[in-house]
Amino acid sequence: MSGQYRDYPKHLIRKLPRYYRYLNEQKQFGKEYISSNELASLMGISPSQVRQDFNRFLYNGYHGVGYNVSAILEQITELLDLKTKKNTIIIGAGNLGQSLSNYDELKNCGFEIKAFFDINPRLAGAVINGIKVCDMEWLEEYIKAENIVAAILALPTEGTSEIARKISEYGVTMFLNFNPVFFEFERDVFIENVHIDDNLMMLSYKGAHKGAGERDDEE
């Protein structure tokens, strides 16, 4: 948002959520300043790496003291645009959709759930976790009227890609997708796929190779 961004290497951006998590944890513990050494050893990376990364685009280090935890968190928040409110709908009011609707991180990242939509017309009118369920029929109208910019795709695989396309035409540009589906859009539409299958495969691998792996740096 504010001002122009230098173009940060995608590579560094990808690391930000991890930094965010650890710094946030430290903040909860009441830590105000943290040294590259401390943070690095918590995260299982090298102090050099922390300093390089922070220096490249986060500027709150103090010689002899460390980095200001809150200030860095602020900067990451700004960079990832987490403060901007993003009106969001969940497509699919089943178990997955419901469990996501009270997932705290949504709010922390600025995604505000405005409504469920479900193919089952009988659900229309219901209220789940304080969020109303709407009939698919109202998708277009609702998206436009309520300025919906993001959608969480929590419906069965089959319908997913068709509905995503439709929704994107109504103006939604951000998608969080839980289905193993491949789509591509021409315009400025962004998809994040949650690949639980990747996690499962890695877990299977790790389990089969006990002892083989040293420390894992993916926390």
Add this chain to the structure above:
Amino acid sequence: MSGQYRDYPKHLIRKLPRYYRYLNEQKQFGKEYISSNELASLMGISPSQVRQDFNRFLYNGYHGVGYNVSAILEQITELLDLKTKKNTIIIGAGNLGQSLSNYDELKNCGFEIKAFFDINPRLAGAVINGIKVCDMEWLEEYIKAENIVAAILALPTEGTSEIARKISEYGVTMFLNFNPVFFEFERDVFIENVHIDDNLMMLSYKGAHKGAGERDDEE
């Protein structure tokens, strides 16, 4: 499983699930052989990279023809140990737990859900998606008797780390965790954390920087 593994760089292992997804998709389409060029362009990486990776540890390329899709998939399956059956329980029979219980990839990766466990004793005895819900009281006995090796932590954040520790003492070595919790174990215990918050943050970033990013290579 079979034979001894060379120690594959973690780096390459991490890429396998992605290769798996794309190759599997091609297999569904009936594709028998695929060239490094085709696969690379599907995945948004370079043909060189595909050849390097495959050559390092997957050996089913044919000069002038391409790679045998099924054979490569087999090898990845073997490497990640996806065929080995892993008796699994889900802790938490709420929305998340329920939605996971019929997640197809579980079976594909060898994780077989044997039971739910829930802190709410009133759920004990219920059957969800054909899987019974047990009282926490039976955890130890059940894990030992049924040779449970994996657990999916789908309960509220608070209880997670305590229960994980307990379960690991009963012999479970693989954890799929959905909560933003940090743990460490001394022994050969492996955790995969599903970081939906990372996905949300990246989505927020992408949405805020339209046009800035070229092609994204994380599908």
Add this chain to the structure above:
DNA sequence: TAGATTGTTAATCGATTAACAATC
């Protein structure tokens, strides 16, 4: 054989580490 595509070596690029002078 001609055409295609791999396997593999060498060259490039980028990220991580090491080291230390600058500074609070």
Add this chain to the structure above:
DNA sequence: TAGATTGTTAATCGATTAACAATC
């Protein structure tokens, strides 16, 4: 000031790309 830790440059390491000879 002495101690600590950053900021930053240079050295290392590793991954990606380019190129082409080997081969089906």
